[in-house]
Amino acid sequence: MSRKELNISTKLLHGVWASEIDAGAMVTPIYQNSAFAYDSAEAIEAVFAGRQAGYVYSRMGNPTLTQLERSLTALEDGLGAISTSSGMAAITSTVLALAESGDEIVSGNSIFGGTYSLLHSTLARSGIKTTFVESTDVQAFRNAITDRTKLVFIETIGNPKLDVPDFFAITEVAHEKGVALVADNTITPSLFQPKKAGADIVIHSTTKFINGHGNAIGGAIIDTGIFDWAGKRYRHLDNIRKRTGNFAFLAFLRNQIHRDMGTCQAPFNAFLTSIGIESLALRMERHSLNAMKVASFLASDKRIVEVRYPGLETHPDHKVADKQFENGYGALLTLRLRDRGSCFKFINSLKRAQNAANIGDVRTLVIHPASTFCRELTGEERLAVGASDNLIRFSIGIEHADDIISDIDESLSNI
Template sequence: MGINPPLITPIHMSAAYEFPDAEAAAGIFGLEVDGHAYSRLGNPTLNVLEERVAQIDGGVAALSASTGQAAVTLAILTLVEAGDNVVASNELFGGSWSLLGATLKRFGIETRFVSPEDPENFDRATDGRTRLYFGETLPNPRLRIFPIAEVAGIGARHGVPLIVDNTLQPFTCRPFEHGAAVTVYSGTKYLGGHGAALGGLIVDSGNFDWASSDRHPVMTDPDPAYGNVVWGERSRRLPDTRGRSSYLFKARETLLRDLGMSLSPFNAWLILQGIETLALRMPAHSRNAKRVAEHLTGHPKIVAVRHPALAEGIEAEHVERYLGGGFGPMVTVELEGGRAAGARFIEALRLFSHVSNVGDVRSLATHPASTTHRQLPEADLLAAGITQGSVRLSVGLEHPDDLLHDLDQALAAV
């Protein structure tokens, strides 16, 4: 009697895999045959997660990593060398800002931060050593939709791929349909939805020809890190989903191999459980966040409320174009009274948890200027839309009446 297949993806907790013979082992390590050798490079459970996230975005392949920050790092480092530069939005998550503005600088990689309010800023900052553009679909906590198509179009003229961090809008925004070449995710956030597991994903759209672009010698020149292989040629020989992306094939076989940013199979399994309800959760988050934003607008103790549902002009057009009528799960409020008022407000919340994470089914709150963006100078905080009185709300799936009551009682304590 045969064994019926499991309904739930199994967790393959194995560091290594037995080869059937010496020839097969040589073929796998020689990149001629697809197969697993060591879980630092790939694992059956991870493969399922990668395939599903690629399908969600409409991409040809995906690569998992230990965290969202690891995914962003791998996505960028795969394309750059010392002397190259990146043109990035100045409206970014604090960790990405630090990576691009400080850490990569130590390795001779320059980041040119520009305002996405005028997409042509990306064109003006581009030169012959620009390897990629980088932005966030819904910048955290600025919450102004990134002009994906406009920047991707500029990149197409120069042969520069656009990498979009779509962490806050999985399923509801599809950057590939607007010209983005790559998406990155923190799977810790809305993909998982439960806050129980760290993880990251990189997805290749399949729309950018990495192998024929003169701008990307890392893909077209022999790579001494792996026997002078030319990644754009060798990766096309393999039949599986990893073989359909020369970019991710290089990322897997060089940087993931060398830096060891591998995702745990157990964490991959946890994120897979969250993905099963993603299509239900994201619209519900959006509805609750819209209720919260509208309720707080005009409150005498609040200077400003930011949420895509409140956007006007070109920003409202971007919301309709890129979110398809949805509004997103995040709300940022600026309290009168600055940092002290923000602290009192957060400490008075009862249903909202005070944590630095976002993307849980439960509601969360934090003060960006003293936590996630603490390392930024004051001028850069303001450029990112953050004041000392800003509080970021990750609106969960609790009953909206309970959420509004908690916010009202906390504001009364300010």
């Protein structure tokens, strides 16, 4: 009889421990050092040559990061993972591992403002073009893919638009064309496993829900093991694929892009994130439960123009969200008021929700997207990502739901 597969909440606590580095410790040790010494020139030469596993320099690998990467691999049922200095570093590294000047990306248009800027402006200066399409329009993705397309990029839930792309349909389109699909699962870790929908690479800003406590910046890249890197679009991986097989993407990423760009995560940050990920599944259930209660309360409130949450049946993508997500719909919800002035007054009247440019904290966070992380976008671009002047975004925390609702209710009474 085969061993029963552990549930993710149990696996993150018991199923990923690196026995060779534990020395009896029950918490991941912090290897806070730059380099690793060897007893002989032959020994370190063997590690550099790839004949022997080992650590040489923390920019390329570190035992504390290895433990976190094993947890991240388990979280997404992946082939392997690489931790990075931030979520943006994870996206940049992934793009540079797959594309070069003259190549193209197809992306949903309702992505996070920072990611939009990276794809639209920064990478464009390096000759990598991104075509943005409506995130929920499957046919638009099909039409946008060309012979130069190296990846399709989508987020599990648009931020702050909160639209929900149909991953099953979009991954099918990408694979028909021989293109790798990259999924940013920052908003729905443990609620959705993109691999089940066919995603090839999963991105996280571990700063958010995976860490969960707002105390460490980090990112992650996980290869799900689905994609065949022998495809004609990825000939630059041929040589390394002959040595590493299906690990070609991860090997190229770690041994060239990650190494050369210096996108490594600090050991102390990895230590803090390793602690946070242990309670991830439990926290996501509470985040989602609270967000649903808040959204339901606001749904009939005449003082607001609109509340948007994928768990509400009134949400235009609710059926897709219901098909894809497990154990909840996440922590993000938005509401619209009369105008920008009303939004500012509402935010300023909140007593417990923190006005901060982050999501995924245990505390409830609130922000006005149009004047903050979407301020550099044009009016048309803001419309595409859903950041109108009268929009407020909440990242609902794990406080008691009644106290969150009370804070919002009192603040609405002041506008």
